Amino acid sequence: MNQVGRIGVIGGGKMALAMIKGFLSAGLTKSDSVIASVHPNDIQSLKQFQKIGVETVVKNEPVVEKSDIVFISVKPEVVPIILPEIKSLSNNKLFISIAMGITIKMLEQHLDINARVIRAMPNMPALVKSACSVYTRGTKANQEDGQVTKSLLEAIGTCEEVPEYLFDPITALSGSGPAYVFVMIEALADGGVRMGLPRDLAYRLSAQTVLGSGQLVRDTNEHPGVLKDNVTSPAGSTAAALKVLESAVFTILKIGFRGTVSGAVEAATLRCQEISGN
Structure with a gap:
């Protein structure tokens, strides 16, 4: 697959870093086409992202403004806080959320009506490019969005499309x-x-x-x-x-x-x- 465009990451933890490294090594994007928001106190993550040439910021708005695809990679309790911050910037953007337990319905309710949403779940072996990932498309996400998501997640392991009702048992299993x-x-x-x-x-x-x-x-x-x-x-x-x-x-x-x-x-x-x- 060709490069997928600019990628943004909200929440620069270990999983986000593992995903970005996988995308870069697979040639799906370049480091100067990636931007990540990292907590200002998380010095280790800041250094790790900067080490691979990724732009880092401490605000979420620039991530959405500068990206075609935005990964939501924060703890579940943080999602309701960040969505209102970025709603006005989310028109026609592709959002891929890996926040546990956060449903498509919640994401779509708190983003722009034209935002395209995908819920995904990689697991910890993503850190060594052996993740077992699944995803499901929201109401506005088309088949091409699904293919892009699958290509990205296959850069860190395996990936399958599943219906959303299977996410809880899949989370429990993989x-x-x-x-x-x-x-x-x-x-x-x-x-x-x-x-x-x-x-x-x-x-x-x-x-x-x-x-x-x-x-x-x-x-x-x-x-x-x-x-x-x-x-x-x-x-x-x-x-x-x-x-x-x-x-x-x-x-x-x-x-x-x-x-x-x-x-x-x-x-x-x-x-x-x-x-x-x-």
Whole structure:
């Protein structure tokens, strides 16, 4: 895809920085075509954006004025504060919000009637260009806006278009999911250390095992259960380990590993619904 025009970012945190770096490395824009508003006390973010040649400001209005595409990358509670500031400047601009729990309806109600709005959600692995992103278009955003959004988010990982009603369970699965995986990596490493492995080696092996297993599921299109069976020899070590995961670990609650993981996704979904008012 050709370059997408001038990009603005309201809220210059780690996710915003990761996205901009991805856009630049993919050739979708140039550093002199990007502007970001950063909190004046956030000296670290200011330095990071300036290091890659991006113009930084402390006000949000110049970001909208100078941009064709504006990313809203602030905490959810800040969104109602910034939208009135930029409403008069938002006519016919494309806004891509990654603020958790902020709906298309809210964004469109507080921006100009002709603003084109897209709600998106990358996750934390965007920091290493391995994000799992989704997006949904608002009432004024056209198919071309969707394609632009998809191209941008694919610069930091994978991206799919989904209906908005799926955002809460997706946030619970892939938005919060890295935390579940980090706990799994830590637990695997703890087991290895208990059995004699050096800690740094255990972490490297655990992380690569999770990374490789995920790639195997994605790239082969095999059912995870089939791949699990391929690893599990009769009466072998994997079978012994799976028995512990499915039964012994949670005997008090009488639920196994699968039930605990899926229950975590359910709890996170319910919390997302509370935050977004669904």
